[in-house]
Amino acid sequence: MKKRMILISVLILLFLSACGQNTDNGSAGDDTVIKVGATPDGYPQYFYENEKLEGFSVDMIEAIFAEIGYEVEWVVTDWTGVLASLETGKIDTVANFAQTPEREEKYSFTEPYYYxxxxxxxxxxxxxxxxxxxxxxxxxxxxxxxxxxxxxxxxxxxxxxxxxxxxxxxxxxxxxxxxxxxxxxxxxxxxxxxxxxxxxxxxxxxxxxxxxLVSLPFAKTDENEALIAEINEAVETLKADGTFRDLSMEWFGEDVTISQDEQ
Structure with missing residues (x-):
């Protein structure tokens, strides 16, 4: 009887321990990680240099999410793979993605970060x-x-x-x-x-x-709508303080973060 009670106690402890583990291989900080799709050969939007992803869209998007306290995880594949990953939810959003009426039917978009x-x-x-x-x-x-x-x-x-x-x-x-x-x-x-x-x-x-417009697309969910509102505030801040213009001038020698109608 005593051995049986010990065995039951051990099983209960193992069960409680398993319940406390994160079974999706994530962490408590995963809620502040955004997966962004990109291609490896899209200079100067994104490209590898010294095994690190660099580029205009990389700098712009990382600045946006840093402003609201998120970390960017880049998921790099060919363009067809990027689109498939967005469609299936393997990534949260995509860099250098034009906002069109057809795409607006499927996704919600942030304010544009460039034109x-x-x-x-x-x-x-x-x-x-x-x-x-x-x-x-x-x-x-x-x-x-x-x-x-x-x-x-x-x-x-x-x-x-x-x-x-x-x-x-x-x-x-x-x-x-x-x-x-x-x-x-x-x-x-x-x-x-x-x-x-x-x-x-x-x-x-x-x-x-x-x-x-080149904006960040997200699946149409209430959670993403709240995130988009945060992103839009960051976009306005980074435009107002000159960050966007400075990055555009660095990469292109002109300001592509405003419309031709505003120039």
């Missing part, structure tokens, strides 16, 4: 393409899943431009430079920085077009 403008990139020796008119009837490369395809299509109501989708921008750069594809549609500021700092053998032609 994206699209442009065309062509080979350095290409002098036949100087505007959007010149790519009608031609092939334009686009990274699968990016919003730049939709931005370009807004400028092409008669569907005269053929979009060629690629998994990564590196291959697009090669194909445009070699003449296999006529042009590349992407972010104007991004491509200018890549040409200047990375020696990509392309040139930006024509005017910027299709300005879009």
């Amino acid at each position: 994206s403008r699209a442009a065309l990139g062509v080979a350095q020796d290409n002098d036949t393409i100087q505007s959007l008119e010149d790519v009608k009837g031609k092939q334009v490369g686009n990274v699968t899943g990016s919003n730049y395809q939709n931005v370009l299509k807004e400028q092409d109501p008669n569907d005269e431009i053929e979009i060629i989708n690629y998994e990564t921008p590196d291959v697009i750069h090669q194909d445009v430079a070699s003449g296999k594809v006529d042009a590349f549609v992407t972010g104007r500021e991004i491509l200018l920085a890549q040409i200047k700092d990375k020696g990509i053998p392309l040139q930006v032609v024509g005017e910027a077009f299709g300005e879009k």
